[in-house]
Amino acid sequence: MLLLPCPHCGLRDEPEFSFGGEPAIRPVPASAVDDATWADYVYLRSNEKGPHREVWCHSGGCGQWFVLTRDTATHAVITP
Amino acid sequence: MTRYSAFNLLRQGFAGQTGWGAAWRDPTPKQRYDAIIIGGGGHGLATAYYLAKLHGMTKVAVLERGWIGGGNTGRNTTIVRSNYFFPESAALYDLALRLYEGLSQDINYNIMLSQRGVVQIAHSEHQMELMARSVNAMLINGIDVELLSADDVHREVPLLNRDPAARYPIHGGFVQRRAGIARHDAVAWGYARAANALGVDIIQNCEVTSFQKRDGRVVGVETNRGAIEAGVVGLTVAGHSGVLAAKAGFKLPIQSYALQAMVSEPVKPVLDTVILSGATGIYCSQSDKGELVFGAGLDLYPSYAQRGGLPTGQTIVAALLDMMPAFRSLKLLRQWAGIVDVCWDYSPLIGPSPVEGLYLNCGWGTGGFKAIPGGGWLLAHILATGRHHPISAPFDLHRFTSGRLIDEAAGAGIAH
Numbered sequence: 001m002l003l004l005p006c007p008h009c010g011l012r013d014e015p016e017f018s019f020g021g022e023p024a025i026r027p028v029p030a031s032a033v034d035d036a037t038w039a040d041y042v043y044l045r046s047n048e049k050g051p052h053r054e055v056w057c058h059s060g061g062c063g064q065w066f067v068l069t070r071d072t073a074t075h076a077v078i079t080p
Numbered sequence: 081m082t083r084y085s086a087f088n089l090l091r092q093g094f095a096g097q098t099g100w101g102a103a104w105r106d107p108t109p110k111q112r113y114d115a116i117i118i119g120g121g122g123h124g125l126a127t128a129y130y131l132a133k134l135h136g137m138t139k140v141a142v143l144e145r146g147w148i149g150g151g152n153t154g155r156n157t158t159i160v161r162s163n164y165f166f167p168e169s170a171a172l173y174d175l176a177l178r179l180y181e182g183l184s185q186d187i188n189y190n191i192m193l194s195q196r197g198v199v200q201i202a203h204s205e206h207q208m209e210l211m212a213r214s215v216n217a218m219l220i221n222g223i224d225v226e227l228l229s230a231d232d233v234h235r236e237v238p239l240l241n242r243d244p245a246a247r248y249p250i251h252g253g254f255v256q257r258r259a260g261i262a263r264h265d266a267v268a269w270g271y272a273r274a275a276n277a278l279g280v281d282i283i284q285n286c287e288v289t290s291f292q293k294r295d296g297r298v299v300g301v302e303t304n305r306g307a308i309e310a311g312v313v314g315l316t317v318a319g320h321s322g323v324l325a326a327k328a329g330f331k332l333p334i335q336s337y338a339l340q341a342m343v344s345e346p347v348k349p350v351l352d353t354v355i356l357s358g359a360t361g362i363y364c365s366q367s368d369k370g371e372l373v374f375g376a377g378l379d380l381y382p383s384y385a386q387r388g389g390l391p392t393g394q395t396i397v398a399a400l401l402d403m404m405p406a407f408r409s410l411k412l413l414r415q416w417a418g419i420v421d422v423c424w425d426y427s428p429l430i431g432p433s434p435v436e437g438l439y440l441n442c443g444w445g446t447g448g449f450k451a452i453p454g455g456g457w458l459l460a461h462i463l464a465t466g467r468h469h470p471i472s473a474p475f476d477l478h479r480f481t482s483g484r485l486i487d488e489a490a491g492a493g494i495a496h
Binding site: 001002013014015018019021035039040043044045047049052054072073074075 | 321323331333334335336381382383384390391424481483
């Protein structure tokens with residue numbers, strides 16, 4: 001069971017959260033972006049083993065979105 | 081290598097089983113191979129076997145970081161089937177299933193293929209309508225499936241919960257009778273033994289630490305057992321595809337998750353088919369030892385930990401008990417997880433990587449075991465000829481740029 005730090009509610013249990021992917025910045029304007037750049041933004045992931053920056057949502061709680069760094073090999077939260 | 085046969089079994093019986101010899105050698109890495117396969121799971125070993133058998137390439141090495149078949153090949157629930165929706169997928173998974181059907185003879189190793197059928201269950205009228213559509217699509221694709229009424233399903237699987245007030249009442253389903261289960265370790269060991277007999281070097285405890293490149297092309301690998309040159313390199317490392325891709329300098333449309341499975345204590349035969357439910361995510365069969373082998377959805381966050389969390393584990397057990405209340409009194413024997421490489425369209429990646437000389441067979445996600453012979457057969461074709469096979473072409477990495485995805489979210493048969 002993960003224990004994740006919601007910036008609003010503090011430490012809460014895993015079932016209250018939804019994983020939201022790796023943080024990414026949408027290239028704009030979309031109409032001017034070539035297919036490879038767009039595919040990179042939409043689909044490609046670093047998928048790191050070890051410290052991994054990721055977006056979570058406290059979907060079963062306050063609804064806050066936040067970024068944290070978590071170790072994907074040990075599941076330890078490194079920086080809230 | 082001693083051939084496995086009734087005669088040799090009898091002879092070894094008189095000789096005290098002392099004359100079998102090792103099933104594969106433990107070679108030290110050579111300086112150069114025509115092809116190197118990274119990852120000694122089912123797909124890697126099958127690739128090496130078909131390279132040697134069908135394409136005459138015998139200067140081939142399989143490099144495995146741990147021991148062969150110790151990753152997802154040894155962690156799955158052993159189900160084989162080809163009941164996928166799209167024609168591209170049907171061709172791919174049915175190639176694998178057809179190869180499985182002849183595999184024990186082909187590699188002289190009993191993989192204990194049991195074509196006991198896979199029964200997929202629908203829990204509402206709406207699911208039944210969608211299932212009828214899927215079944216029609218599969219029939220057009222030449223896959224042997226039959227739509228079942230609720231009564232049919234209960235005849236096939238008498239233990240299923242008949243209570244109309246159940247949380248997931250049963251409205252019907254469909255069955256693929258050629259589907260079933262196979263002995264997962266035997267698939268890895270059988271391919272390893274057969275590949276070894278054709279001259280393939282299977283090198284365990286050999287971790288690839290980086291790629292050697294010349295003019296942008298991969299020409300070899302650095303390992304903890306020294307540098308090895310290669311004509312071509314194939315990547316069959318499942319959950320660790322992203323890690324190896326990063327070493328080669330590119331990213332993949334893949335996220336790695338933990339998929340857990342578990343077995344109950346062994347009991348007498350109670351379930352003679354495989355059940356699968358898209359709504360609860362559950363899939364369950366009974367092993368020859370009597371254990372109920374089952375699993376369901378992913379732990380829905382990235383993980384390389386090879387263990388599942390309790391919340392998902394509870395959901396899996398609850399889903400099974402809702403459908404099979406009689407299993408309530410059983411004890412769990414073991415629980416484990418494998419790291420699965422999931423593509424966004426739940427279809428695999430087969431073909432050239434963005435780096436010349438390096439080829440992919442990954443992204444099988446939750447369904448790699450059923451595809452082992454097909455994945456190996458196709459990657460061997462690509463490594464030997466440098467070109468796609470018509471069956472592998474739709475699964476090229478390029479589909480994520482062109483947008484021509486093959487969305488098998490439903491066909492994957494698992495809650496994502």
